[in-house]
Amino acid sequence: MRRQDNAVPDEDSGQPDDAARLCVECGLCCNGALFTHAKLEPSETDRAPSSTTTPEGGPAFHLPCPLLTDAGCSIYETRFGICRSFRCALLRRVTAGEVGIDEGLARVAEAKRLIARATDGAPTGATIAERLRLGPPTVSLDGDGGSTRTSAQQYLASVAVDMHLDRHFRIRNKRFGMAS
Ligand code: SF4
Numbered sequence: 190m191r192r193q194d195n196a197v198p199d200e201d202s203g204q205p206d207d208a209a210r211l212c213v214e215c216g217l218c219c220n221g222a223l224f225t226h227a228k229l230e231p232s233e234t235d236r237a238p239s240s241t242t243t244p245e246g247g248p249a250f251h252l253p254c255p256l257l258t259d260a261g262c263s264i265y266e267t268r269f270g271i272c273r274s275f276r277c278a279l280l281r282r283v284t285a286g287e288v289g290i291d292e293g294l295a296r297v298a299e300a301k302r303l304i305a306r307a308t309d310g311a312p313t314g315a316t317i318a319e320r321l322r323l324g325p326p327t328v329s330l331d332g333d334g335g336s337t338r339t340s341a342q343q344y345l346a347s348v349a350v351d352m353h354l355d356r357h358f359r360i361r362n363k364r365f366g367m368a369s
């Protein structure tokens with residue numbers, strides 16, 4: 190989960206600086222691009238920013254997380270257990286040395302570029318997740334060609350985002366809830 194710029198990562202990693210750099214630049218697991226919610230421990234529910242449940246019925250909060258700021262997590266020192274333990278596929282590969290930090294940062298930048306393209310012009314106020322999950326366009330074969338093309342292009346752009354996130358960030362293509 191996204192760290193503050195001056196925070197020290199707590200994973201037992203051979204390359205902690207790389208892990209910190211990657212997460213500071215990223216934030217996709219907090220901002221709703223990767224997941225719709227994050228699970229909570231029962232003891233954490235009273236300070237959660239929102240309330241929902243996992244498919245199994247356990248406590249969770251909605252993503253994007255309102256505690257995420259431009260500087261990173263605003264409650265970094267007291268963040269939730271899932272925020273401490275979650276490590277996406279890319280972070281695991283970078284800390285294992287399987288992917289270099291420059292390549293890791295490039296994958297984050299590409300994810301952000303694809304998301305910006307896919308959400309351009311989406312309804313004001315919609316979250317990244319909502320914009321990316323609008324679903325396939327309703328295409329009228331004899332309809333308005335201009336708006337249909339725009340809708341189809343945005344749908345294809347959303348698919349490109351999902352493919353990039355599945356390939357580089359998600360673990361087993363899991364997308365509904367964040368779990369460690
Ligand atoms: S998605 Fe991965 S790289 Fe990005 S902030 Fe979360 S753990 Fe770090």
Ligand code: SF4
Binds near residue numbers: 218254
């Ligand atoms: S509390 Fe929110 S911003 Fe902080 S690490 Fe967890 S999900 Fe991210």
